[in-house]
Amino acid sequence: MRTSVKKLVTAVSTSVALMGAGHAAAEIQIGIAGPMTGPVAQYGDMQFSGARMAIEQINANGGVMGEELVAVEYDDVCDPKQAVSVANSLVNDGVRFVVGHLCSSSTQPASDIYEDEGILMVTPASTSPEITERGYELVFRTIGLDSMQGPVAGNYLASLNPERVAVIHDKQQYGEGIATAVRDTLKDKGVEIAMFEGITAGSKDFSSLVTKLKQADVDYVYYGGYHPELGLILRQADQAGLDTIFMGPEGVGNKDINTIAGEAAEGLLVTLPPAFDQKAANQELVKAFEAKGEDPSGPFVLTSYTAVQLIADGIEKAESTDPFEVAEALRSGSFETPIGTVEYDKAGDMESFEFVVYEWHSDGSKTPVN
Amino acid sequence: MQDLLYFSQQLINGLTIGSAYALIAIGYTMVYGIIGMINFAHGEIYMIGAYTALIAITGLATLGIAWLPVILIVALVCAMIVSSAMGWAVERVAYRPVRGRHRLIPLISAIGMSIFLQNYVHLAQGSRNIGFPALIEGSFQFGSEGAFAMSLSYMQITIFVTTLICMTALSLFISRSRTGRACRAVSQDLGMANLLGIDTNRIISATFVIGAALAAVAGLLLGMYYGSIDPLFGFIAGLKAFTAAVLGGIGSIPGAMLGGLILGVSESMTSGYLSGEYKDVVSFGLLILILLFKPTGLLGKPEVEKI
Structure with missing residues (x-):
């Protein structure tokens, strides 16, 4: 190439x-x-x-x-x-x-x-x-940064007054990083973290994890990682009759998740950069x-x-x-x-960057949640 | 009661995956039993089986055929045919020309074959995860209202039943049929079987083909059960099935079945009671322990050294 x-x-x-x-x-x-x-x-x-x-x-x-x-x-x-x-x-x-x-x-x-x-x-x-x-x-x-995105997701989840939240990640730098940021935000807000656990990226069988989530009786599940794994988790959770709402970072927000999860992707919450288009x-x-x-x-x-x-x-x-x-x-x-006016700090990060919470739909479209 | 339901659910999860591991493990164990070598391209054959099944299902859907039994049977038959052809080709290309040489040579050619097949599928089918339609949906629910309910899905039942049928058929084939008897003879002593007039080349091809056909069955079942496939998913499944085969005693068919089930259950119990992070640690830790303390595996017979 x-x-x-x-x-x-x-x-x-x-x-x-x-x-x-x-x-x-x-x-x-x-x-x-x-x-x-x-x-x-x-x-x-x-x-x-x-x-x-x-x-x-x-x-x-x-x-x-x-x-x-x-x-x-x-x-x-x-x-x-x-x-x-x-x-x-x-x-x-x-x-x-x-x-x-x-x-x-x-x-x-x-x-x-x-x-x-x-x-x-x-x-x-x-x-x-x-x-x-x-x-x-x-x-x-x-x-x-995940240190901006994590609190957006954490604060949003906390604002829904959940009793118990599970936080799952794929043990990779991105996934675990953002999951940790979300967990810490939720803890600060006094939300009970029922589970904080890693999965192996690339694995396909999540039946045990889904069973565990079901047993833990959580209201929300936050997943830090990419869409191939979350798509399967959504689908296997749906089939096992697990009734919770999932949330993920921008790594899960693309249309490929719909080809894997199908109808189960409906209602997934995703933090994304604002729709610049x-x-x-x-x-x-x-x-x-x-x-x-x-x-x-x-x-x-x-x-x-x-x-x-x-x-x-x-x-x-x-x-x-x-x-x-x-x-x-x-x-x-x-x-x-x-993407707006860009000014850099000494580290090379933008002075400000906004993340927005969207609700994902099974046809691959998304609507902002207010 | 809650705990019991939870335990049973994890047991079901484990047995489901375990049965599929067992189906794949048969391919490793049969080939090893007969020529004393590990077929490292076997995971890829399983992956190709799953892709073929998906292509067949998509093809039928575009033709407008929606009757489930027809779809499943056609997909299964297509997958078995293509995978068997692959198994046969792997033996012809990667094993037969180098059989009888130093045993590292076929090992390396099989690894080469595996890399080739993996990349071929990458090129032909793209490298993304492709969703696999859930053809068999629905489940039985056990447990009281508002509390943890154990679910046994129709898909899981399908996996158990199909595995059971395949295993029974294979056992009957090995113990009763003429080819099965020849297989056993070749596995005991290849040279002697040859002298007695058994076409050993044909028997060796047959074991590759049978193993590949069973892997294709597993490919279709697990594709539907998991929900997505990608060109790399044969690799890990291959490693797991290989572990299952060694665990049960490589070369022994009941051993492969037992090994698969033990591996599946130990994996699901680990993620159920410990943490999903340790799933693979436990399965490969088990492999190391078995190799250290009982190298012949649970049901294997002590034998002279082979790879």
Whole structure:
């Protein structure tokens, strides 16, 4: 995949050079690293479609400082080991700006390499707080943190006055992190936590867990993790006659959960970034996506678009393609983007980011809960 | 009463998964019994069985056939045929050319086969989780109103009954039929069986085919029971079934059945009374204990060293 993209890039740039000298002679490579395959490839699609669109539009408007942006795509399968090898090949390919990765557990090890090698990374989807806690200079995100998302979910659950809540997670960095944040919020509010337990990501049999939830007689179940497991839990709970409401983070909020859980997905509560595609200011952009036959409503489409735009704006502002200077420019500036005004703190987190509670429906649509 | 219902529910959960493990474990144990080697591509054959069944079900649905018994039987037959063909092909490609060489060679070629099949399905079917329609819905509920109710779903009953039928049929086949007798002879002494005029190549192919057909049955059942399949789900199931086979005594068919049930129940009891996090720790811990203290397994016979 990567070599074919590169070949294509070489072919195109050669033909451009042959056609007219002087026009977009140099180019800036933007690496896009995320899961093209594997269990969460659905999210990867959002990331790639958002980032590609941004690159396309920026190039159509004359590129960055007269130079063309070129996408170089990498598949990390949401696997930490693959993410490290992807990061190394990015280094070898001389890419200096990355939009990625998607899964927190991939972003974390990859960012070590990027920081060492002087590559600027903007993750459009990783919400684990640890990623920006290490004082790295070149790490940014266009999404909020689990320490923001967890309390939103926890406070919402607490506002429903439940007697007992179970908190389940998939033992991965993202899932366990957010589940812990939710549990702590609920505890602070005085809600009884009946269970706090991990499952194994990738396993399929949750009959024992469902039985346990039934026995514990909980009102709500919070699940920290991704949709393949929660989809199965919902379906198996439905079949065993377990009557509770489930809630999950943005990792479960995509249409693939409906193909697994079917009717059982109705009524699932999900915290998601606000629907940026509904904003009046973004309607032109939404039309551009629709014209390409792509769906801009996924939670990471416009965050990925923004990640590319920020890199471009940062380069323009710094008047340099040196990642350290661009990072400095990003920290000092304020940028108008499809996800709102972006200002960065020292760690590389956005000053503010909102999460909204949605109710998920069995046809894959969602409605905000007030 | 509550506790008893809870215990029975976990027991049912465990026995359901355990029966399916047993079906897959048969494939490992039969192949080992006859040629003394582990078929590492067996988990993949189970996965392919589940995919074939799903394709058949989707195909029938587009044709507008909605009568459940027809769907199930067609799906089952398709899955068994395709998986058996795969089992046969695995033996022809990965085992027969290297049989009789150093025993690491077929082991490695089988692992290669497994990687190939896994990635083939990745390419052909995509790498996402695909939902598997729940064809058999509904359950019996036991317990009083407003308290914990034990449920025994029709799907679980289907799994028990199907496993029972398959196991009985297999036992009869091994003990009564001509091919079954030949199987037993080959497993006792391949060289001697060959001298006595048994077509050992055919018998070895037959064991791969029978194991694959049973794995396909498990693929269809577990696909429906769990609710989704993906190209990687054969790997873990394969490991679990292998553990079950070793637990019961590899090479022994009743051992595989017993091993599967013990493994299933111990898993569900662990997640029921301890924590789901320790499920796999317990199943593979069990494997280590058995290998340390009773390497022949619960029902296995002591034998000269093999892999």
